[in-house]
Amino acid sequence: MKSTEKPSRTEAIQFHLNGVAVSVDHHQEATALSVIRSTGCTSVKNGCSPQGHCGCCTAIVGQSAVMTCRYSAAKLDGKQVTTLEGFSRRKRELLSKSFVKMAGLQCGFCIPGIMVRAAVLLDKTPDADRALIAKTLTPHLCRCTGYVKILDAIQEAQQHWQGSTIPQISDEIAVGSSAARYRGIDHALGEKPFVDDMTLPGMLCGAVRLADHPRARILSIDTSAAENVAGVSKIITASDVPGERLVGLIFKDWPVFIAEGEVTHCVGSVLAAVAADSDEAARKACAAITVEYEVFTPITDPEEGLRQDAPEVHPGVPNLLKTTAYHRGDPGAALSTSKHIIEETFYSQRVEHAFLEPECALATPEGSGIRLYTQGQGVHDEQKQLASVLNLKLDQVQVELVSNGGAFGGKEDMSIQAHAALLAFHTQLPVKALLSRDESIRLHPKRHPLTMKYTLGADEEGRLTALKAHIVGDTGAYASVGDKVLERAAGHACGVYRVPNVEVEALTVYTNNPPSGAFRGFGVNQTAFAIEGLLDRLAERVGVDGYEIRDRNILEQGDMFGPGQIMGKELGIRETLEAVKEDYKSAQFAGIACGIKNTGIGNGMADIGRSLIRIESVNSIVVYTGFTEMGQGLYTILRQVVCHQTGVDADLVEVKVDTTYPVECGMTTASRATLLATEAVRRAAVKLADKLGSGNSIEDLVGHEFGGEFICDFTVEPSDRGGEGEVTHVTFGFATQVVTLSDKGEVEKVIASHDVGRVMNRALCEGQIEGAVHMGLGFALTEELPVVDGWPVSTMLNDLQILRARHVPEIEVRLLEIPDPHTEYGVKGVGEIGLVPTAGAVAGALYQFDGIRRNRLPMRGSAAARAFLNKKFHQPDQA
Missing domain, CATH: 3.90.1170.50 (Aldehyde oxidase/xanthine dehydrogenase, a/b hammerhead)
Incomplete structure (x- = not known):
């Protein structure tokens, strides 16, 4: 294809990059970020160019930390520019080891920029306290960690900054230990390439x-x-x-x-x-x-899309993509004899993943x-x-x-x-x-906005008798997995409570809005906000507190979960509730909420884990899996499993994902990868261990492959057939969270009590929950992607009002282990459950503070939200 257009004009600039004089031709519109990356420095990342709202592109220009995506390339002329690649060997080692030691990184995309700004701060203010460090990080977003362990990592680096020592990373690899993140140093330094770093x-x-x-x-x-x-x-x-x-x-x-x-x-x-x-x-x-x-004229309201005369978003296809419904007992009769009946409608917002x-x-x-x-x-x-x-x-x-x-589903x-x-x-x-x-x-798809109309009945003592729920979800322009999100919302509509009579219907509706699909929690966060709000209202009517009403109604072994699954010995909700009793009872302004989240897709779809361990050479054992590592720490845990089962040195073990090998597992979703992959890898590793135990060496086994497979194909869809005893999911995660407020109504602390089945890696497990709580607080109080006439009102990251480091309260994670019987390790998922109870707990705490019941997310009018919103979400480029 021949062009008749003249090439756009370029200009040459000269500057020093990491101590070396460079001359670069650039287009007039070019940013400093694009020029720096063109030289091969990939530690500066493009997260939002040219918005300057995420901090991933941070480099040092002169003596200041600068977001280079907002900085004109022309301004680099004559300047001294330093990226992470140009730091001294000691600083690079000190910073990267601090972050790995303290588990201060997950996906790792944001970390090089954060480390650059941290270095500038510690050079200028080596005695900076935690509050100043958090404030300094205001230009930076991290969507994974919740910032807790990032701040821990910077404080760890601070202890060595002016001395000659380097943090030491433990070589612990046992299952249950806080084994160091696989390739964590490479990620921290920006040396493990992302796709945009490849040429x-x-x-x-x-x-x-x-x-x-x-x-x-x-x-x-x-x-x-x-x-x-x-x-x-x-x-x-x-x-x-x-x-x-x-x-x-x-x-x-x-x-x-x-x-x-x-x-x-x-x-x-x-x-x-x-x-x-x-x-x-x-x-x-x-x-x-x-x-x-x-x-x-676009269809922008699902209720409008359901009208008989509404135009079809997809010609020839009804706007009602799917209806999920199930029924147990006789809810109408039970409600007619209930002492307490509460009717409320709850609304959740559209939320952007912002990976x-x-x-x-x-x-x-x-x-x-x-x-x-x-x-x-x-x-x-x-x-x-x-x-x-x-x-x-x-x-x-x-x-x-x-x-x-x-990713978070996006x-x-x-x-x-x-x-x-x-x-x-x-x-x-x-x-x-x-x-x-x-x-x-x-x-890309967003979190579904849902309208949730509930009727809840209870007897005189507050024990639940019946529940009716009608849920409508805006799935936007494309199906994505929207029908499954509404299926999950419906299946969890009763929360983790014993309800003998149930009628639930959930409608998935096409509109011309941006698509909605998978997002951490997968519809369960929304219905949890509703059911937990109803429990709080019931407690007030009965004259008991939030703890007591939950204590009377939570599921016990032998009880039926909403769609009918009978809960067995894997049920850990009571233990999580009792673990926070005194925290809730002793606080002046506190909210409490419980959560349940399925592990595995279930609902009639098979959950499959497959793995292949291949001995590539005497120095390389490769674990092939079909699941994606996106910061959750899966590949670290798989190496732990291989080493635990075989006794091989961790330095030999790599993890790869490539369709060349027959390890199809489906999507990395539904909090299932750790459950399925660890069991599949364990089964493969047992075969390798048997060979090694039979007198073979690694050298003897070069070229050999050992496969492992774990299939759960015994689940059914929620149905209108009664459902008693039907298994909808292989297992569940359970949690109770308490949110406490200060006397000004600000979020002071979140206590997250979680039954994870088995802690495979303590630091990474804590980090997953801390990150989820951070996301849950944003979901509860500040985050929203408003859409008008089918258009996002803004596509600026800063306008999403994601909480920054300076906003995050103290988060205390308490891990409980009630093993699931389906696997050797007893693992349950933890990727999503961490934000399921959060919004409900926040709403309960706010009611204790100001006496206002809230049915709509985000709760921006509250004192807690105003406290966040009054602190800058973003500030200039100076460290």
Whole structure:
């Protein structure tokens, strides 16, 4: 494709980067971030460029910590610039070991920038207290850790800063220990590449053209001007897809491209994609594509979408995607004889994941097919969908996992993968496609906004008699896994309480809003807010406190969970409740809430864990799994399992994910990866241990493979058949949380008491819960992605009002171990349960403080929210 456009003007700048004089040609619009990364320094990350709201791009310019995505490249001229790569060997070792020792990193994407700012602070103020450190980190977001262990890590570094010592990392590897994070040093230093850090010879850059209207017919797509942009190699649209154009995890309703003559579904609908020799050229070409529309009024309210005369979001497909319903006993009769009846409607908001690594994919021709490097949550699901799109055989498409910079469910669906693969397929060159933060927020699924209408009955003593719930969820433009989210919301509608008569219905509805899908908690956070609020109201009517009403109603062994599953000896909710009794009783302003969250998809879908241990050489034992590491620590735990079972040295053990090997496990979702993967790896490791115990050495076993498989295929969907004794999920996580407020109504402390089955790695388990509590506080008090007429009101990270380090209260995690009988280790999931009770506990505490009952999230009008909102969410670039 020949361009007639003159290349845009470039200018040369000279500056010192990490002590070395460099000269770089740059475009006038270039940022310092893009110039620095072009030199090969990848510790500075692009999390939100050019917003300057996440801090991942931080470097030192002169003596100050600067967010380089907001800093003009021209301003670098004559400056001294230092990135983490340019720190002294001692500082790099001191900082990275401090973060690994204190478990101060999870996905690791944000950590290099945080370490740079911490170094500037400690150089200037070596005696900084914890409050000043937290305030200094205000420009930085971390979505994984909740900041607790980040602050611990900086204080650990502080102890060594002015001396000559270096923190020592324990070499403990036993199951249950706080074994150091696998490849933690590499992550901390920014040396373990994410997809956007990768380059291949001849690589082109990809970009996409999104729709201008949430609901409009495409009359024409004109790419002629785009074809004349200098550097453009290929432009593709719907007609260039050789295979199926629709993708999706459950329902194939998500077009890779909207074609001429078709109607857009949301402002994240993709119309075209461009490959060019630079990201700038690709984006310029996308902007030059002109589209003619016939614009329609979008459907933005699910109740509107359910009207008989409503236009269909997907022509020929009803707007009601799915109804989940189940029924036990006779709720009507039970309510008619109940002493107490409470009717309330609760509302939850749309929330953005805000994982710090934007979506990025790199596709390259390989043999007669394609290899894709991905950050996604399910490599085998991506392989199947890409093969369908490309019209290739499954073995012609291989998908390899690269580091994942946070996901929380938001990277289950494909985003940019198919477009990168198609561009590589057509150009026969490697193509890397990266979404901007604005594009990311427009395109990927969000947390479902739910409307939850409840009727709850109880006897004179407050023991529950009946529950009715009608739930409506806005699943947005595409199905994603929305039907399963509403299924999960319905299944957990009774919470962790004994209710003999139940009637629940949940509707999943298409609209022209951005899609909703998987997000940590998967619908359970929303219904937990509702049921916990009802329990608090019931307690007041009965004349008891929040602890007593829960003590009377929580599930016991032999009781039925909402849809009918009989709870067995794995049930740990009472232990979590009793562990916080005195904390709740002794506080002036405290809220308490309980939580239950399924482990495994269940509901009739098989949960499968597969693994393969391959002896590559005398120095390399590789564990292959199908699950994604996205900061939760799974690969660290799998190494612990292998070493525990076999006694091999941890330094020999690597963990990889690649569709070349037959270890398909499905999606990394539903808090299930640790349960399924540890058991599958344990079974494989037992086989290896048997060989080693029979007199074989590692050298003898080079080339040998040992497989392990663990399948749970005995669950059923929640049904209207009575459901007694039906098993809907393999197991559950249980929690009780207490939130205490100060005399000013500010959140003072969160006590999180969790039954995790078995603590596989104490530090990482605590970190998961601390991060979830932080996310739960945002869900409760500040976070929302408002959408008007199908458009996000803002796609700026700062406007999401995610809590920063200075906002986070004390979080105390108490881990309890009531093992699940299905696996050798007794593991239960912990990835999601950490924020299930939080909003309910916050609402209860606020009522104790100001006497106001709250039914709508976020609770921004409260004293607790105002305390956060009055503190800056962002501040200038100076450390």
